[in-house]
Amino acid sequence: MSSPTLEKHSAALDAAENTASENITVTFRIRRFNPEVSEEATWQDFQLELDPKERVLDGLHKIKWDQDGTLTFRRSCAHGICGSDAMRINGKNRLACKTLIKDINPEKPITVEAIKGLTVLKDLVVDMEPFFQAYRDVMPFLVTKGNEPTRERRQSAEDRERFDDTTKCILCAACTSSCPVFWNDGQYFGPAAIVNAHRFIFDSRDEAGEQRLEILNDKDGVWRCRTTFNCTDACPRGIEVTKAIQEVKRALITRRF
Amino acid sequence: MSLYDVDNPAPVIEAPRKRTGKTPKTTRTNFELYGWLFMRLSGIVLVVLVLGHLLIQLMLDGGVSKIGFAFVAGRWASPFWQAWDLIMLWLAMLHGANGLRTVINDYAQRDNTRFWLKMLLYTATVFTVLLGTLVIFTFDPNIR
Numbered sequence: 001m002s003s004p005t006l007e008k009h010s011a012a013l014d015a016a017e018n019t020a021s022e023n024i025t026v027t028f029r030i031r032r033f034n035p036e037v038s039e040e041a042t043w044q045d046f047q048l049e050l051d052p053k054e055r056v057l058d059g060l061h062k063i064k065w066d067q068d069g070t071l072t073f074r075r076s077c078a079h080g081i082c083g084s085d086a087m088r089i090n091g092k093n094r095l096a097c098k099t100l101i102k103d104i105n106p107e108k109p110i111t112v113e114a115i116k117g118l119t120v121l122k123d124l125v126v127d128m129e130p131f132f133q134a135y136r137d138v139m140p141f142l143v144t145k146g147n148e149p150t151r152e153r154r155q156s157a158e159d160r161e162r163f164d165d166t167t168k169c170i171l172c173a174a175c176t177s178s179c180p181v182f183w184n185d186g187q188y189f190g191p192a193a194i195v196n197a198h199r200f201i202f203d204s205r206d207e208a209g210e211q212r213l214e215i216l217n218d219k220d221g222v223w224r225c226r227t228t229f230n231c232t233d234a235c236p237r238g239i240e241v242t243k244a245i246q247e248v249k250r251a252l253i254t255r256r257f
Numbered sequence: 258m259s260l261y262d263v264d265n266p267a268p269v270i271e272a273p274r275k276r277t278g279k280t281p282k283t284t285r286t287n288f289e290l291y292g293w294l295f296m297r298l299s300g301i302v303l304v305v306l307v308l309g310h311l312l313i314q315l316m317l318d319g320g321v322s323k324i325g326f327a328f329v330a331g332r333w334a335s336p337f338w339q340a341w342d343l344i345m346l347w348l349a350m351l352h353g354a355n356g357l358r359t360v361i362n363d364y365a366q367r368d369n370t371r372f373w374l375k376m377l378l379y380t381a382t383v384f385t386v387l388l389g390t391l392v393i394f395t396f397d398p399n400i401r
């Protein structure tokens with residue numbers, strides 16, 4: 001699966017792509033929020049020089065290091081693995097460390113804001129606790145009965161393939177915070193929790209699939225999904241999130257009938 | 258000059274109905290599963306009933322201008338059309354009401370708003386279904 005690539009290339013950018021390094025001036029329009037100063041969030045523009053082959057995260061670093069040290073955001077690995085820098089870039093949820101400047105039309109200001117549906121603590125940092133609570137609530141760990149085997153728990157390649165897609169999740173919250181149901185009602189488990197339940201429900205070695213299905217059968221589980229596909233579009237790992245949710249729904253129906 | 262500073266921070270605006278360790282409470286029923294299935298099954302039946310209804314009432318045989326007391330009386334003399342209209346009434350009302358319940362769940366932010374909107378919806382649904390059923394069964398073509 002590919003990660004989301006977006007918006008059209010301009011002629012200037014095509015030229016820039018072919019040369020070694022050709023900095024361009026871009027504007028970052030960042031939604032700032034600091035509860036110690038104001039109740040209101042405000043948009044602030046920053047101008048900076050960037051190579052179009054650099055990423056939005058590089059731009060944020062340049063702003064923080066050279067222009068305004070108070071700019072607050074999370075990042076750790078800077079290579080799309082840790083899942084800490086999901087943010088809304090030009091209105092779409094992406095990882096700042098996986099979004100190249102040339103792919104998001106730098107001729108217009110690039111808007112950067114916190115992901116939606118979670119409480120903003122400062123600038124681009126949100127309170128992830130409700131998100132992780134939903135994750136914990138689906139029991140995202142291997143559950144087995146009986147004696148522990150002396151070697152590894154064996155599994156055929158086909159059985160492993162069954163849930164391969166959902167093992168890729170990095171818990172960035174891009175999907176859950178792109179879901180319109182979650183925006184208005186944080187009681188909904190949200191796509192990420194369902195993806196991580198799916199990863200164990202369809203694992204032949206696990207024995208708590210029934211229990212997880214029961215949890216997701218409840219009123220704030222999979223049945224609240226309206227199939228808008230926002231989650232699939234948002235996932236930086238290219239996971240087919242909506243499909244995973246539908247597979248859980250199907251498992252619930254076939255279990256019943 | 259700002260109202261707020263480090264010692265006197267502005268309130269952080271909480272996301273609506275935040276999930277906590279204690280909510281949501283489990284109900285352990287299959288209600289949402291059956292609701293979801295019902296939407297799809299009733300939808301399939303409604304395609305036939307509603308499109309057939311619109312075709313007969315509005316297009317065939319002189320279109321909408323033919324509808325009058327006599328036309329309705331003639332149709333409801335047959336148990337077939339009585340059954341058609343009764344099934345359509347119940348399915349469309351329950352389907353529409355369950356759909357609106359979803360919409361209210363998705364959009365109402367405060368628990369109170371949510372509760373009263375649903376009460377209004379359920380009242381209107383029960384009233385319409387019962388009134389419609391009563392009329393279909395007690396319709397008197399000789400009323401004057």
Ligand code: HEM
Binds near residue numbers: 296303350354
């Ligand atoms: C003509 C055939 C119809 C079909 C095939 C159909 C199918 C469906 C399905 C499958 C859903 C569920 C969508 C979801 O879960 O996301 C739905 C939702 C809904 N339906 Fe129908 N329906 C039909 C007719 C009607 C009628 C006659 C009404 C009004 C009385 C109605 C009102 C609604 C409402 C209010 C919703 C909720 C909207 C939403 O969930 O976004 N439908 N319909």
Ligand code: SF4
Binds near residue numbers: 083174176235238241
């Ligand atoms: S499914 Fe994708 S978008 Fe959702 S949390 Fe996992 S990696 Fe992020």
Ligand code: FES
Binds near residue numbers: 074076077082084085
């Ligand atoms: S910084 Fe780790 S995923 Fe982007």
